[in-house]
Amino acid sequence: MRRLKLSLDSYLRRKPVYLEKPLREVGFVDDVIIDPKVGVLAVVSHGSRWGTWAFPYMHTQIANDRIIAEEHTKQSPRVFLSEGCFYQEMLGGKVIGPDGEILGRIKDIELVDLPTGEIAYRVSPPGLTGLWRPTFFVHASTEVVAESSRNIVLRVNVNAPIMAERAKANDVPRVQV
Numbered sequence: 001m002r003r004l005k006l007s008l009d010s011y012l013r014r015k016p017v018y019l020e021k022p023l024r025e026v027g028f029v030d031d032v033i034i035d036p037k038v039g040v041l042a043v044v045s046h047g048s049r050w051g052t053w054a055f056p057y058m059h060t061q062i063a064n065d066r067i068i069a070e071e072h073t074k075q076s077p078r079v080f081l082s083e084g085c086f087y088q089e090m091l092g093g094k095v096i097g098p099d100g101e102i103l104g105r106i107k108d109i110e111l112v113d114l115p116t117g118e119i120a121y122r123v124s125p126p127g128l129t130g131l132w133r134p135t136f137f138v139h140a141s142t143e144v145v146a147e148s149s150r151n152i153v154l155r156v157n158v159n160a161p162i163m164a165e166r167a168k169a170n171d172v173p174r175v176q177v
Contacts, residue, residue: 005120005137006111008032008040008087012062017045017055019071026050029067033077034109035084036147037140040117042080043067054080057117093150095123095138102126103154107135121152 006012015029027047033054035041042054045067054077055069093106104123112120119140125133138144138154146153 006114008034008109008111008119011111012043012067013087015065015067017043017047017067017069020061020068021071023068026053026069031077032087033080033084034087034090034119035140036090036152037144038117039113039119039140040111041084042075042077043069044077044086045069052077056080062114089150090121093152095121096151096153098145098154098156104136106152110137112139 012029012032016025017027017029018025025047027045027050029043030046030052031044032040033042033044040057042056043060044052044054046052053074056073056075059070059073061068087109090106090109095103095106097103104125106121107124108122110120110122112118121138121140121144122135123138124135138152143154144152145155
């Protein structure tokens with residue numbers, strides 16, 4: 001099965017949210033709460049009449065044009081924020097290698113497995129090198145070992161393009177003229 005790569009911002013945000021029984025619209029997706037090491041925890045819905053509620057990701061059905069949630073699972077977003085953080089807060093966060101070196105910054109967060117909510121980070125290389133080097137993906141469930149405020153730390157065996165390029169550059173013998 002081929003993995004999806006759907007941006008949380010363009011795919012989920014601003015979609016209408018409906019309650020399952022009876023089918024009625026309660027708002028739109030305002031944000032997504034994620035666990036940086038695992039994936040999507042909850043979908044946060046906001047509506048002028050219904051207020052702001054978070055629905056556990058596992059109790060939502062995501063279609064192309066809407067999200068359907070089970071009303072009895074609605075909770076305050078604060079409940080999920082003890083385990084995760086808002087999607088918006090992760091953007092621009094540093095991606096740190098196992099040796100403490102900054103590999104880049106989080107450019108986007110993408111949904112790679114719709115049923116489970118597994119995510120991957122699209123990372124842009126640091127500084128001006130990001131202009132000519134391509135972005136790379138870091139899968140949260142297999143490559144992120146820890147997180148701190150606005151940072152994620154990668155496992156030792158992650159082979160990001162930046163690390164691979166540095167290894168090649170160091171292997172090239174220098175010729176003196």
